[in-house]
Amino acid sequence: METPEKTRNLFIVTYGCQMNVYDSGRLGSLMRQRGWAMAESQESADFIFVNTCSIREKAARRVIGHLKRLRALKKKNPGLILGVGGCVAEQEGRRLIDEVPWLNLVVGPGRLGEIPAAAEALAAGGPPVVLSGQGPGFPEIPLAGAGPAPVSSFLTIMSGCDNYCAYCVVPYLRGPESSRPKGEILAEARDLVSRGSMEITLLGQNVNSYGRPGHRGGEDFVDLLTEVSRIPGLRRLRFTTSHPKDFPQALVDLFGRLPNLCEHLHLPLQAGSDRVLAAMGRRYGWERYLGLVAALREACPGLALSTDVIVGFPGETEAEYLETVSALRTVRFDSIFSFKYSDRPMTAANSLPGKVPEEEKQRRLAHLQAIQKTITLERHQALVGKTVEALVEGFGRHPGQLTGRARDLKVINFDGPARLLGSLAMVTVTEAWPVSLIGRLA
Ligand code: SF4
Known part of the structure; x- marks a missing residue:
């Protein structure tokens, strides 16, 4: 009698942004389709895949630390496949295998669709595999029969970025912007709703560029949002991330007009000083940003706003830093994600003079966060009784x-x-x- 083949188990560890969460989910579906099951823990897995982010230096170091801790499991189970994907994989490539020699697989975000074949080759005893650069992307995964979907789901509509902000590695690691065809997105959104999702967040590094001329696929972002919002049973719709320079009035007007478009927007500011914004390559100034906030609040008075802020960009003076503080006090964001500037490989800001000392960046960050904490609390207090x-x-x-x-x-x-x-x-x-x-x- 033949022994039935043992089902192999995959465990995915995800670091970083919602796009990584989405990629990990899609990888899980693809692997299940190829006969893998999802392991409940790293200890019970035949394949551990660490999906990474390297936007911040701290995140990249955490990933390396995680890979080093997996050595003990690899010693216990030499057949265990260890893989790393996402931005750290793209950035470091083969160097990761030099640093973590027990690693079997390194895959950049553009090549995730090739993981099943690579895992088969590794399970058969093949040598380490390194895949980077732009590949064909994820193959279409048949959606039917995939089981219940999360009540709140992510859906990637575009990837990559053409903006090359001076501090950011994303364009180098995720490649140029590319949009998914509208029909494919609508089919995936309908499927998610039919499997139980009540809320969908459309994702991309810069969703407002969706369907821009020159992209591979995609149409108009306003049309896409409008059509997704009409899917029966979809109670909530969100999108992120938006670049303030790409925010036409037609998009502003959707807030308050599409009943299921939620009253929240993440609109990265980064700095309050026009000189710093220009040095960052953001291509908008403070007045333009503030005008956009006013237009959004006029279209949707209850709109909550969150933002990203970087302190200590090279050359940022105390007065320029205080312009960021003043911007936070003026806009009164509901919440912020704030970071100290850190040099990232390949980026333009790496070679800029006037690096702000670490202690000074730390002081500015702590000061900024204390101010925002009060604003956030006040905005929360305004909701008591509602x-x-x-x-x-x-x-x-x-x-x-x-x-x-x-x-x-x-x-x-x-x-x-x-x-x-x-x-x-x-x-x-x-x-x-x-x-x-x-x-x-x-
Ligand atoms: S818009 Fe700027 S910060 Fe955002 S992903 Fe693109 S380069 Fe990075």
């Missing part, structure tokens, strides 16, 4: 507590029955904290 719609995503920290997100992306925790998981609930805000809200079922 009733918001929460998409219930999981259990909270305390027994009997649920956690969800309001339409403006704020986290809200409240007591409620487990049957509400995966549904929309109306919750009255009772308390405001710096990172979340507390409420009770309305």
